[in-house]
Amino acid sequence: MSKKKSGSIAIPFLLTFLISLIIIGGAAMIIYQKIDAERNKLSEMEPVGAALSDEDSHTIMFMLDLSDVVEMPEETEPEEEETEEEEDEDEDEDDETYDWEVDETEEEEEKKPVIPQQYTFMIMRSMPYHKEILFVGLPNTMVLGQENKKAEAIYKEGGITELTSAAEYSLDINIDRFVKMDSKAFGRLVDMVGGASYVIPGGVEGFSDSAEEQFLGSEDMEKLISYGGYSGGETQRISTAASIICAMINQANGERLAANLDNMYEELIDMVDSDISAMDYNDSKEAIQFMLKYSGGAVIESETAGESAAEDKKSEDKKDKKEKKETKKAKEEKETKAPAADSPTKTLAVFMTPYGSQSDEEFILDPAFVNEISIYFERPQEKKEHIPEDDASSESKAPKKKSGGEDE
Numbered sequence: 001m002s003k004k005k006s007g008s009i010a011i012p013f014l015l016t017f018l019i020s021l022i023i024i025g026g027a028a029m030i031i032y033q034k035i036d037a038e039r040n041k042l043s044e045m046e047p048v049g050a051a052l053s054d055e056d057s058h059t060i061m062f063m064l065d066l067s068d069v070v071e072m073p074e075e076t077e078p079e080e081e082e083t084e085e086e087e088d089e090d091e092d093e094d095d096e097t098y099d100w101e102v103d104e105t106e107e108e109e110e111k112k113p114v115i116p117q118q119y120t121f122m123i124m125r126s127m128p129y130h131k132e133i134l135f136v137g138l139p140n141t142m143v144l145g146q147e148n149k150k151a152e153a154i155y156k157e158g159g160i161t162e163l164t165s166a167a168e169y170s171l172d173i174n175i176d177r178f179v180k181m182d183s184k185a186f187g188r189l190v191d192m193v194g195g196a197s198y199v200i201p202g203g204v205e206g207f208s209d210s211a212e213e214q215f216l217g218s219e220d221m222e223k224l225i226s227y228g229g230y231s232g233g234e235t236q237r238i239s240t241a242a243s244i245i246c247a248m249i250n251q252a253n254g255e256r257l258a259a260n261l262d263n264m265y266e267e268l269i270d271m272v273d274s275d276i277s278a279m280d281y282n283d284s285k286e287a288i289q290f291m292l293k294y295s296g297g298a299v300i301e302s303e304t305a306g307e308s309a310a311e312d313k314k315s316e317d318k319k320d321k322k323e324k325k326e327t328k329k330a331k332e333e334k335e336t337k338a339p340a341a342d343s344p345t346k347t348l349a350v351f352m353t354p355y356g357s358q359s360d361e362e363f364i365l366d367p368a369f370v371n372e373i374s375i376y377f378e379r380p381q382e383k384k385e386h387i388p389e390d391d392a393s394s395e396s397k398a399p400k401k402k403s404g405g406e407d408e
Contacts, residue, residue: 114229137238
């Protein structure tokens, strides 16, 4: 009788234990799978880097059209000349003049109204393999194309497509796509990226003269980019515009932008005029996300924007002999790997300001600038076709030069 009682108690106990073990073990497995999935999600970009190449680079013509919000002043007809009798009467009345009257007249003549620029043209070269984005601004007065017309005139006559073709011809580059945005689209883009802290050039109306950085939202950026009263003329304006965009990108959280890239594309593509298709975006998506995620924070050591040739040479001399012997291919393979947390930082976005002869009416580009930017825009399979035969031996060896945050 006692044996039957102990056996009847043991069997339910074992069953209960097994069932509890299955329940607890199953829950533990589910939790582990979720944790493992998160780990895989964080490291899923690493294989992408190993597959990147110069083929993932692309060039886009960006254009900010503010003609819907910036009104140009109407041309006024010259006033009719006064008759001789009226002039004689005025001379009699104005025999006596005072210093304060003269000074006031001079001040009125000096204070000419600042006319904002309706159009801003900028070329963006995205290079995910090298974790770098280059911006090249085009002055509105820059002479472009076979017909030697100014950029603004080309756009007004033939639109963004004709302007892109003219820029390709004059800069000797290939431009893959274009994006034309208005004030509303630009404002939304700035809000998504997050604005920027920036040292505003002195003498800009509506802003305080300060050597300290000031935070710029979308409206402030738009005012600075379109401001037509810079002392350095159109070249300074386009240089300031490029440096502001670079500051915004470099100060943004790259991981956040990479994670929200789909949402940003889906919203902005409906607000702009562009020939970028959904297929184009899908083909470039992973490369762009990798570049954003691994640039700006912990990135493979590289040159920073604005280094002079002397600084480049000095830093190069300090490198280890073993590193000097390292082949270019080996360096590139090294850069594609996900960087360590303590890796040196690098500036993601840089810009170059065109230089040449500038007047109030037009800007003539120096041919040397075309050679300087060629190393950014040439792809390995295009170099032989892209460089003129006569200059292939000399121009292809031109040193790399970047223009950082300084106006030329």
